[in-house]
Amino acid sequence: MTMKKTILLAAMMALSSQAHAQTASPLAPAEGIVIRTEGEIRVRPDIAVIQAGVVSEGKTAAEALGQNTPALAKLVEAVKAAGIAPADLMTSQVSLTPRMTQPPVSPGPKPPRAAAIDGYEARTGLTVTVRDLAKAGPLIDALVKAGANEMSGISFGLADESKAKDAARLKAAEAARARAALHAGALGVKVGELVSIVEAEAETPGRAAGDMRTFRMAAGAAPISVEPGEITITSSLRTVWRIEK
Template structure:
């Protein structure tokens, strides 16, 4: 009876040990077949052009005064007028954000003498988001007339880039498939299957374009603003398996 038990246990041990070996034998050919396959690793991109529907612009007030307190007070008064002008021009409060606030001493440098304090400079800048581009020029004009004397840059963008990105994705995949088909035919192969596909890039807002500071202007004048078009680009990478 003891011999039968030992024999059964030994047979079970052999069967258990055989499972990993059999599994390895079935997996190895599959892995090796991928290494033996002829593959193409390609990259392509797709682009779409679309008109922007929003813009951001940074503007502000910079003043100088003999004392720090006076510089800040003058700046605060003028900046309050600028923000009021923005709101009157139709810019919502949530679209107005302080982006820089600075107070710094100003010195006069003369040869062979220590620097002499001449006063203080205070600056306050806000970045505004304009969702109605027809109001952008009027908003800029209103701020300058209200006392803004700094305009640092403007950039255009999209409120929702999803549709433009999807169009660029479709163009990228078509370009990738065409390139893969060309390589396959040129090498005497055909596309067996797409093994993997990855995406890179996508919509990103262009960097701000510099805008020169403007002096106070007459109400009859208006700042022309043109949004042009934005290019939305998506890059893709694909791995194809080829066959004869």
């Protein structure tokens, strides 16, 4: 065998050994205990997010917008009068759509006539963050009295969820260790060292109060009672543990 062939054969054997070592790595799910856990923490929220707006109609686009713009300004005034900071007030929706009317069906073989524009609908909305939950109910009442005729709902959350998130992470980690030990004990093996941790972050939705579908508000309705309840903060982990026999 020539020197060149000997070197080539040695290189191929080295690559084969390296590939085998990678396949046999303890990180491979087939050779470890793979655990997925989730930790949950329930806490009282400290902020509320209110979405309210104004819907106006007119024969022309200009007429619909002409009614909507001053109506929205009254909502903004009501929010500011409630002591809400400018940074917590945001315009979240602006739309102008034609209102279509379908003509009656003509008798006979005549083709149907196309729908015609019968007017326009202007819709604007505000998103308000309330940091004093005691103000949430009175603010909704104030918005209705100021002319809000549409509300998309109210949700609750935390201004800073880092501490609650860390507590949920701790629960997920404790559950991962306990579950790995449970599986190992049932199968007659021992849990070795932890070789992999992956945190699967998922956005924690705020707790919604009431029907989140759009509904029209009636002026003069009974005062709104807002109960924040509790929200759930979650953390998910994927861990891989060595198996010791």
